[in-house]
Amino acid sequence: xxxxxxxxxxxxxxxxxxxxxxxxxxxxxxxxxxxxxxxxxxxxxxxxxxxxxxxxxxxxxxxxxxxxxxxxxxxxxxxxxxxxxxxxxxxxxxxxxxxxxxxxxxxxxxx
DNA sequence: TGGCCTTTGAAGGTT
DNA sequence: AACCTTCAAAGGCCA
Numbered sequence: 181x182x183x184x185x186x187x188x189x190x191x192x193x194x195x196x197x198x199x200x201x202x203x204x205x206x207x208x209x210x211x212x213x214x215x216x217x218x219x220x221x222x223x224x225x226x227x228x229x230x231x232x233x234x235x236x237x238x239x240x241x242x243x244x245x246x247x248x249x250x251x252x253x254x255x256x257x258x259x260x261x262x263x264x265x266x267x268x269x270x271x272x273x274x275x276x277x278x279x280x281x282x283x284x285x286x287x288x289x290x291x
Numbered sequence: 292t293g294g295c296c297t298t299t300g301a302a303g304g305t306t
Numbered sequence: 307a308a309c310c311t312t313c314a315a316a317g318g319c320c321a
Contacts, residue, residue, distance in 0.1 A: 200314045203300035209315060217317085225316040226297035233298040251300075267302055267313075274294080276312055 200267045201258040204247035208236055 212232045213225065222228040236244070258265065 200301075200303095200312095202314055205299045206315055209298075213316080222317090224296075224318045226295080226318085228317085229296090229298045229315080231298095236299075248300090255301085268304085269313085271303060271312060274313070276295090 197269055198258075198262055198265055200269070201255045202251065204244065204251040205233070205236060207250050207254075208232065208239075208247050 209229060209232050212235060213228050216222060216231050216235075217225075217228050220228070220231060222231065
């Protein structure tokens with residue numbers, strides 16, 4: 181695996197860098213990704229994620245709401261496990277490509 | 292071997 | 307307070 185996490189035992193033993201609470205799509209993705217990847221033959225997750233994103237739009241508001249509630253529960257669980265945890269665990273650690281990938285810029289990341 | 296590419300949501304960070 | 311930037315997942319693909 182690529183990310184070997186150079187973290188020493190002291191870090192990983194106490195708090196192995198707690199991930200941010202996943203949103204509704206991450207939950208939906210984790211369910212549909214293996215299915216879509218198998219049916220579509222999509223190897224790269226980027227393509228699968230995009231495809232699942234379209235599927236998400238096809239979901240009924242009740243179905244979508246289901247994931248929002250599940251995601252909300254994960255926030256609760258996260259809060260219970262780490263009441264003082266801030267999502268800034270890895271903020272700025274992974275430099276996401278070019279800064280300005282937000283749709284607010286021009287819909288797409290600045291060319 | 293790590294970062295990219297990709298999705299939306301959440302949430303930190305900046306203004 | 308409002309706006310913007312980054313991580314969350316994650317698997318092939320590139321430098």
